Amino acid sequence: MGGQRPGGASRETGFDSCTPESAVRAADRAHVFQSWAAQRDRDPVVVAGAAGSYFWDSTGRRYLDFASQMVNLNLGHGHPRVVAAIQEQAARLCMIAPHFANDQRAEAARLIAELAPGALTKVFFTNGGTDANEHAVRMARLATGRPKVLSAYRSYHGATHLSMHLTGDPRRWPTDTGTAGVVHFFGPYLYRSAFHATTEDEECRRALEHLEQVIRLTGPGTVAAVLLETVPGTAGILIPPPGYLSGVRQLCDDFGILLILDEVMCGFARTGAWFAADHWLVTPDLLTFAKGVNSGYVPLGGVVLTEQVAAVFDERPYPGGLTYSGHPLACAAAVAAIEAMREEKVVEHAAWLGEQVLGPGLRRLAGRHPCVGEVRGLGAFWAMELVRDPGTREMLVPYGGSGPASTPVDEVVAACRERGLWPFSVANRIHVLPPCTATREEAEDGLAILDEALEVADRYATVDGHRDG
Numbered sequence: 001m002g003g004q005r006p007g008g009a010s011r012e013t014g015f016d017s018c019t020p021e022s023a024v025r026a027a028d029r030a031h032v033f034q035s036w037a038a039q040r041d042r043d044p045v046v047v048a049g050a051a052g053s054y055f056w057d058s059t060g061r062r063y064l065d066f067a068s069q070m071v072n073l074n075l076g077h078g079h080p081r082v083v084a085a086i087q088e089q090a091a092r093l094c095m096i097a098p099h100f101a102n103d104q105r106a107e108a109a110r111l112i113a114e115l116a117p118g119a120l121t122k123v124f125f126t127n128g129g130t131d132a133n134e135h136a137v138r139m140a141r142l143a144t145g146r147p148k149v150l151s152a153y154r155s156y157h158g159a160t161h162l163s164m165h166l167t168g169d170p171r172r173w174p175t176d177t178g179t180a181g182v183v184h185f186f187g188p189y190l191y192r193s194a195f196h197a198t199t200e201d202e203e204c205r206r207a208l209e210h211l212e213q214v215i216r217l218t219g220p221g222t223v224a225a226v227l228l229e230t231v232p233g234t235a236g237i238l239i240p241p242p243g244y245l246s247g248v249r250q251l252c253d254d255f256g257i258l259l260i261l262d263e264v265m266c267g268f269a270r271t272g273a274w275f276a277a278d279h280w281l282v283t284p285d286l287l288t289f290a291k292g293v294n295s296g297y298v299p300l301g302g303v304v305l306t307e308q309v310a311a312v313f314d315e316r317p318y319p320g321g322l323t324y325s326g327h328p329l330a331c332a333a334a335v336a337a338i339e340a341m342r343e344e345k346v347v348e349h350a351a352w353l354g355e356q357v358l359g360p361g362l363r364r365l366a367g368r369h370p371c372v373g374e375v376r377g378l379g380a381f382w383a384m385e386l387v388r389d390p391g392t393r394e395m396l397v398p399y400g401g402s403g404p405a406s407t408p409v410d411e412v413v414a415a416c417r418e419r420g421l422w423p424f425s426v427a428n429r430i431h432v433l434p435p436c437t438a439t440r441e442e443a444e445d446g447l448a449i450l451d452e453a454l455e456v457a458d459r460y461a462t463v464d465g466h467r468d469g
Helices: 021-031 080-092 103-115 129-144 161-166 200-218 244-255 307-311 328-343 346-368 408-418 440-458
Strands: 047-051 054-057 062-065 120-126 148-152 182-185 223-229 258-262 286-289 301-306 372-378 381-389 424-426 429-432
Touching: 062 440, 080 328, 103 120, 103 301, 103 328, 120 129, 120 307, 129 148, 129 161, 129 223, 129 258, 129 286, 129 301, 129 307, 148 200, 161 182, 182 200, 200 223, 200 244, 223 244, 244 258, 301 307, 328 346, 346 372, 346 381, 346 440, 381 408, 408 424, 408 429, 408 440, 429 440
Parallel strands: 148 182, 148 223, 223 258, 258 286
Antiparallel strands: 047 054, 054 062, 120 301, 286 301, 372 381, 381 429, 424 429
């Protein structure tokens, strides 16, 4: 057993709260293999603590978290009710295998099923979003006896083998073998319409016609499911036009295909509703969740499924499971998080934040900065699309391109961080994703910093045939 050194440092690490920042960074560089990064030149910020909408590094420098870390801290950092629930559960029962019943696991499942749209009543717990999508697809394939799954090009569904094939963004390219039974199609995206549409109605109608054609050409009897992010997140906060999701639901019904909605990022108050599907009154056959279900304090995800899909496995064992499915600490955090969201009206607050603060504020920035091509979002879920030319809509950073070591978007991000704002950037976009509990003052402070930082990108923008500045 490891003892403690004076000051709280363990014999194994020698680290305590007074450990120099350089030592922590050196150990991280030496032993931590970081996701989505070239390893040699990493220079991680050493985080010392966090509370609410802020976190701070080991030097005491504070950042307003406009990324909610990985878009999962819907309740912000260190919500006392969730922290207390984890502590209480740890003192009572840290771990119990999935085949036992447990009060926190059962209550978390009951609450999630109660909140889920329509007749989704059963919950299969996973460790996160990627395995939730893997299991949802496995369930759909087994329930239908069909092998193929359709997913959109502009999407992200996770980084394990199948979910990476399901993903539509360029991150799948290095590992996509084209052999996972996945067929991609174009979803609606009016700003860069694949269908030459000029209105939302045209975009919706033509996107649905395209999807129907893909289903027919792929072979309707071979398609198990259509998998969609209800609101695509890292692909650009792409709000579906009115009628699109209900149209997809109808196509699935017409061809006997199951509809899976991925709400890993957009669920649990992020869009100003419990689930984004609530905005369009659409019920899928399976729904995946993670991230905001307990603000990411302990890893948790899952699949919510209808009685009809669950009934396939009434007499037939489901061939899948996880050691940590429904982990008591994670479920206790979920119960506390959902109860806190209800009592503190976090869903309503996120909706207000988007309607009254973030949406109007971002549109004002778009009017001032020629580098901003479009602003779109809901609740605490927004994106600014940065362009070189507002007329041609040329992206500030090419789609999927390797580009230079430092891009104009990287410069905007650096300018934000210098001013104490931690943004979320993807390709040619800055996403605005504060905790769903952020105050008006915090949101406006972040927008003011973003306003200054966008001047960096304006230098690359063309206005009336000339570069700005």
